[in-house]
Amino acid sequence: MAYTLTTPLYYVNDRPHLGSTYTTLACDAIARFRRLSGEEVILVTGCDEHGLKIQRTAEAAGVTPQVHCDRVSDRYRDLWQRWGISHDRFIRTTDPHHRRVVEQFFARVEASGDVIEGRQQGWYCVACEEFKDDPHEADDPECPIHRRPLEWRDEVNLFFRLSRYQQQIEDLVSRPGFIAPASRRREVENFVAGGLKDFSISRVGLPWGIPVPGHGDHTFYVWFDALVGYLSALLDPSVPVDLDQLASRGWPAQLHVIGKDILRFHAVFWPAMLLSAGLELPERVFGHGFLTREGQKMGKSLGNVLDPEVLLERCGGDAVRWYLLRDIPFGEDGDFQQQRFQDLVNNDLANTIGNLLNRTASMARKWFVEAVPPSGDAAAGDHPLAQACRTGLEGYLQAMDQVDFRRACEAVLQLAIEANGYLNDRAPWKLMKQDGQADVVAADLYAVLETCRWIGLLLAPLLPDLSQRLLSQLAEPAWESRSGGALGGDAVSPWRAALQWGGLPAGRALPEPSPVMLRLELDQPL
Numbered sequence: 001m002a003y004t005l006t007t008p009l010y011y012v013n014d015r016p017h018l019g020s021t022y023t024t025l026a027c028d029a030i031a032r033f034r035r036l037s038g039e040e041v042i043l044v045t046g047c048d049e050h051g052l053k054i055q056r057t058a059e060a061a062g063v064t065p066q067v068h069c070d071r072v073s074d075r076y077r078d079l080w081q082r083w084g085i086s087h088d089r090f091i092r093t094t095d096p097h098h099r100r101v102v103e104q105f106f107a108r109v110e111a112s113g114d115v116i117e118g119r120q121q122g123w124y125c126v127a128c129e130e131f132k133d134d135p136h137e138a139d140d141p142e143c144p145i146h147r148r149p150l151e152w153r154d155e156v157n158l159f160f161r162l163s164r165y166q167q168q169i170e171d172l173v174s175r176p177g178f179i180a181p182a183s184r185r186r187e188v189e190n191f192v193a194g195g196l197k198d199f200s201i202s203r204v205g206l207p208w209g210i211p212v213p214g215h216g217d218h219t220f221y222v223w224f225d226a227l228v229g230y231l232s233a234l235l236d237p238s239v240p241v242d243l244d245q246l247a248s249r250g251w252p253a254q255l256h257v258i259g260k261d262i263l264r265f266h267a268v269f270w271p272a273m274l275l276s277a278g279l280e281l282p283e284r285v286f287g288h289g290f291l292t293r294e295g296q297k298m299g300k301s302l303g304n305v306l307d308p309e310v311l312l313e314r315c316g317g318d319a320v321r322w323y324l325l326r327d328i329p330f331g332e333d334g335d336f337q338q339q340r341f342q343d344l345v346n347n348d349l350a351n352t353i354g355n356l357l358n359r360t361a362s363m364a365r366k367w368f369v370e371a372v373p374p375s376g377d378a379a380a381g382d383h384p385l386a387q388a389c390r391t392g393l394e395g396y397l398q399a400m401d402q403v404d405f406r407r408a409c410e411a412v413l414q415l416a417i418e419a420n421g422y423l424n425d426r427a428p429w430k431l432m433k434q435d436g437q438a439d440v441v442a443a444d445l446y447a448v449l450e451t452c453r454w455i456g457l458l459l460a461p462l463l464p465d466l467s468q469r470l471l472s473q474l475a476e477p478a479w480e481s482r483s484g485g486a487l488g489g490d491a492v493s494p495w496r497a498a499l500q501w502g503g504l505p506a507g508r509a510l511p512e513p514s515p516v517m518l519r520l521e522l523d524q525p526l
């Protein structure tokens with residue numbers, strides 16, 4: 001069975017921001033890890049292109065909504081390509097295929113008796129594309145997230161009978177593991193315990209949306225249409241839509257990764273819609289935290305938005321991936337601090353990992369005919385670095401399985417710290433000056449180079465480019481973690497099989513050493 005995971009489908013009202021990049025990088029690491037471990041993975045991403053917010057943005061830019069959506073979704077596609085994101089599907093909710101899927105999905109929901117007419121009154125935030133339950137300021141309410149005025153709505157809409165699913169949703173959200181991290185579960189449980197109200201799924205007089213079949217000038221509420229996008233992404237657009245095919249196309253998703261602000265939509269509304277349509281429920285919804293910058297919320301008005309395109313160009317993907325995955329506990333809020341970013345990248349990647357490899361490979365080339373030295377005693381499994389690798393691997397695998405990127409990164413870094421310590425204790429540069437010690441030096445250098453190979457392997461899902469540069473310094477092949485089918489059965493994947501102490505062949509020619517990670521020197525704010 002495929003491991004399907006999804007990023008949110010990003011709004012195209014604006015260019016990509018660091019928040020969407022963060023979610024996407026995290027999903028990319030999970031997808032790469034699972035592929036390398038031998039699973040068939042379907043990583044879904046895409047763009048959410050309907051709704052009032054996008055219609056208004058296009059109007060302000062003086063273009064049609066479709067032209068606007070084409071431009072921004074191209075930008076997303078292009079950005080993900082430059083970041084090296086390994087998505088398998090990219091769905092746009094303006095695809096004609098998606099429209100057909102939504103129509104069929106709606107037909108099922110309607111057939112279940114879950115669509116009724118009702119009057120919708122309330123305060124609406126266009127930026128959230130959501131009604132706000134109880135705005136604090138009664139006269140002039142604003143959205144607590146966007147700090148923009150809410151708009152009063154009073155219209156007759158179609159409603160989805162969410163209230164019918166009270167019990168099933170209560171059971172679902174309290175199921176251990178459905179909502180992760182566990183700390184976010186309580187908030188959703190409280191919301192559900194307050195009593196689920198039917199919610200409006202259509203708008204009247206909003207042309208930029210999918211028309212609701214059989215309901216005059218109603219168009220679908222953007223969230224109803226967007227969530228169904230996860231299904232459209234899995235179905236083959238070249239054959240007639242058949243939701244019954246989903247089971248063989250990777251549904252249910254194993255994991256929806258989202259930001260905490262859209263948890264309700266994914267953990268409450270979406271499962272109820274799926275139940276109504278007679279489809280399976282996703283296994284888990286992970287709500288990660290929000291990023292701030294130097295302690296402040298990022299926003300256009302503050303002029304402090306971190307642009308992922310600038311970050312990538314000035315710092316490179318490895319540096320940003322490392323900082324976001326290593327420094328911010330996945331699930332909690334995190335603060336982007338430029339100085340800390342620079343320090344971590346320079347200390348961890350350039351010094352601890354990069355220099356370790358560089359100096360060891362240089363010594364090996366100088367003293368052992370430009371090749372991996374004979375392993376001697378170091379090939380034995382009880383070598384201290386062999387033990388460190390095994391312990392590190394165990395922690396790393398567990399952490400990756402639990403999407404605890406921080407712990408996984410720390411496990412890799414710890415291996416480099418131990419190898420550096422070993423090298424300094426053994427001081428091969430001194431030993432080499434003594435007679436008859438060449439075999440000892442050879443074994444020591446072998447053990448450190450072998451540890452570097454492990455570091456390269458373990459970095460493959462997290463920092464694929466650095467992993468590749470590191471391994472190429474050991475004349476090792478790079479690991480393809482973009483695609484590849486499942487192995488099936490109990491077969492061990494080649495990547496997992498390579499994580500075996502002593503895999504580096506002694507005598508292999510080593511290429512001319514070159515630094516694998518340049519230091520970051522950021523003298524200007526990003």
Ligand code: MSP
Nearest residue numbers: 008009010011019020048226227258259260290291
């Ligand atoms: N279109 C909806 C999702 C529909 S899914 C069927 C949407 N799009 S979004 O572009 O506004 O947001 C995408 C993601 O970015 C959300 O998961 C949101 O939590 C995340 N982030 C937005 N700002 C963020 C930060 N400052 N920090 C971290 N993530 C943030 O919502």
